[in-house]
Amino acid sequence: MLKIEKLAGIDIGSNAVRLLVANVITEENGENPSFQKSALVRVPIRLGADTFINGIISEENKLRMIKAMKAFKLLMEVHGVQKYKACATSAMREAKNGNEVVQEIYEKTSVEIDIINGQKEAKIIFSTDLSHIIEVHKTYLYVDVGGGSTEITIFSKGKIITSKSFKIGTVRLLDDKKEFRRIWQNIETWIKENTKGLKNINVIGSGGNINKIFKLSGKPMGTALSLTYMKDYLAFLSKMTYEDRIRKLDLNPDRADVIIPATKIYLSAMEWSGAKKIYVPKIGLADGIVKSLYFNKF
Structure with missing residues (x-):
């Protein structure tokens, strides 16, 4: 008998923000899970254009991020996602107001974002x-x-x-x-x-x-x-x-x-x-x- 679990990953990069919804399909014994993409949404919010030039995330892009996370949350609910994780990379971690932006996003959307370093980012990608x-x-x-x-x-x-x-x-x-x-x-x-x-x-x-x-x-x-x-x-x-x-x-x-x-x-x-x-x-x-x-x- 197959078990199907819905998981999602949110990648908050410097050039775009992505939501991946995946079906994880396993046999009864739980061995050799199969990961199948169910949906992929990409939003072109260029946070790097803020951080790498001005050192902060702009008010405009902060508001766009809030709207994007609200939309992603609704999409995950529609897809029946059981568990998700959101990770932000270099643009957010180098922005002087990165932690403040993450906190405001959480307060207004309840989406919790982890700001990860380069080594952690490489390790996560390498796990595929x-x-x-x-x-x-x-x-x-x-x-x-x-x-x-x-x-x-x-x-x-x-x-x-x-x-x-x-x-x-x-x-x-x-x-x-x-x-x-x-x-x-x-x-x-x-x-x-x-x-x-x-x-x-x-x-x-x-x-x-x-x-x-x-x-x-x-x-x-x-x-x-x-x-x-x-x-x-x-x-x-x-x-x-x-x-x-x-x-x-x-x-x-x-x-x-x-x-x-x-x-x-x-x-x-x-x-x-x-x-x-x-x-x-x-x-x-x-x-x-x-x-x-x-x-x-x-």
């Missing part, structure tokens, strides 16, 4: 199932690119070797500051030092932008994008105007500007580690939240 991609004899560079930060994890033979969070992301890179050059150099040094001597390295990419790039490639799930493809695609995107990327590629306006800096991060990680392929399992923080909820890892 990668068994259909990972090969035991290979080493992987796991790169999760968000709006405000990039989490990089190196693992081999199924075990994490090292992990680090960098304050660089797609929304940050829209603002061309000199300090980002130093962070770029730090990422390059870190990747080269920690992958030195490692062979058969592949990159696993997560994040909305790499998911979109993979979808546009038309390749079947489970196959990889090559280094050459990523180079050519970056050149292709760079030749197009912002408007063309919206019209011709059918990108959302809040995706059409950040997809170029995102592609640069993934491509750079491949080049610095010597990887020739990037796999895109189409997973993210919301997926990890749902799985962590089910396995009681919070």
